[in-house]
Amino acid sequence: xxxxxxxxxxxxxxxxxxxxxxxxxxxxxxxxxxxxxxx
Amino acid sequence: xxxxxxxxxxxxxxxxxxxxxxxxxxxxxxxxxxxxxxxxxxxxxxxxxxxxxxxxxxxxxxxxxxxxxxxxxxxxxxxxxxxxxxxxxxxxxxxxxxxxxxxxxxxxxxxxxxxxxxxxxxxxxxxxxxxxxxxxxxxxxxxxxxxxxxxxxxxxx
Numbered sequence: 001x002x003x004x005x006x007x008x009x010x011x012x013x014x015x016x017x018x019x020x021x022x023x024x025x026x027x028x029x030x031x032x033x034x035x036x037x038x039x
Numbered sequence: 040x041x042x043x044x045x046x047x048x049x050x051x052x053x054x055x056x057x058x059x060x061x062x063x064x065x066x067x068x069x070x071x072x073x074x075x076x077x078x079x080x081x082x083x084x085x086x087x088x089x090x091x092x093x094x095x096x097x098x099x100x101x102x103x104x105x106x107x108x109x110x111x112x113x114x115x116x117x118x119x120x121x122x123x124x125x126x127x128x129x130x131x132x133x134x135x136x137x138x139x140x141x142x143x144x145x146x147x148x149x150x151x152x153x154x155x156x157x158x159x160x161x162x163x164x165x166x167x168x169x170x171x172x173x174x175x176x177x178x179x180x181x182x183x184x185x186x187x188x189x190x191x192x193x194x195x196x
Contacts, residue, residue, distance in 0.1 A: 004177035007153070011181035014146055018188045021134040021142060 045070065045092040045101065045109070047078065049085050059109075061094065068092055068101055068109040075107040143192030146185045153182035 040060050045068060047055040055077065059070040070078075078088075090101035090109060100112035130138050157178035164171045 002173070004173045007174075007177040007181045008184075011149070011153070011184040014149065015184050015188045017131060018139075018142055018146065018192050020131050021139055022191065024132055025134055025136075025139065 043068065043092050043094055045090060047074075047088050047090050049081070049088045051085060053081075053085070059092070061092070061111075066111040067104075068111065070107070070109070078107075139192045143189040146189030146192060150182050150186040150189060153178050153185060157182060 040062060042058050043061045045057055045059045047057075055074070057070065057074050059068050059074070061068050081088075090103065092099055092101050092109075092111070094111065097114050099114050101109035102112045103109055130142075134142075157175060160171065160175050160178060164175070
């Protein structure tokens with residue numbers, strides 16, 4: 001297997017993992033921020 | 040009857056932290072008369088607050104009732120996932136701020152390694168064949184991608 005593709009693939013996998021973490025943090029924050037008790 | 044911690048948060052930034060009684064059978068939370076009086080008083084001048092409680096280690100939403108008590112709503116955040124794979128995936132599915140920053144540091148470490156690798160390949164290559172150009176390009180691309188990812192993970196909340 002070409003090591004060039006391995007390097008780019010690993011970098012893209014890291015980018016994907018980081019994007020997943022960012023997405024889930026944003027989702028949890030939105031859920032916590034916007035729930036309100038109706039008066 | 041159990042005693043739990045409840046949190047009342049107003050949009051103005053004011054937060055009230057108190058303890059209340061929790062009836063597990065009917066899934067209702069009964070705050071003290073003092074807290075109910077305070078909430079009634081604040082409702083005149085404040086926008087509706089959000090209420091949550093810590094029950095069994097999980098952060099749950101509280102819905103207000105007309106009699107001044109609260110009913111237990113949906114779970115906002117599970118503190119600890121169960122199972123064999125759950126704890127392993129927890130860092131990616133529900134990461135904390137510190138976990139994101141640690142991931143950013145890891146990405147920057149990989150970026151530094153890719154950068155040094157690119158410099159090493161640049162200096163050690165005598166004949167620029169297609170293979171060596173491809174290797175150099177992949178190292179540069181790997182550096183750029185992991186560096187940008189690290190910067191994003193370091194971004195504040």
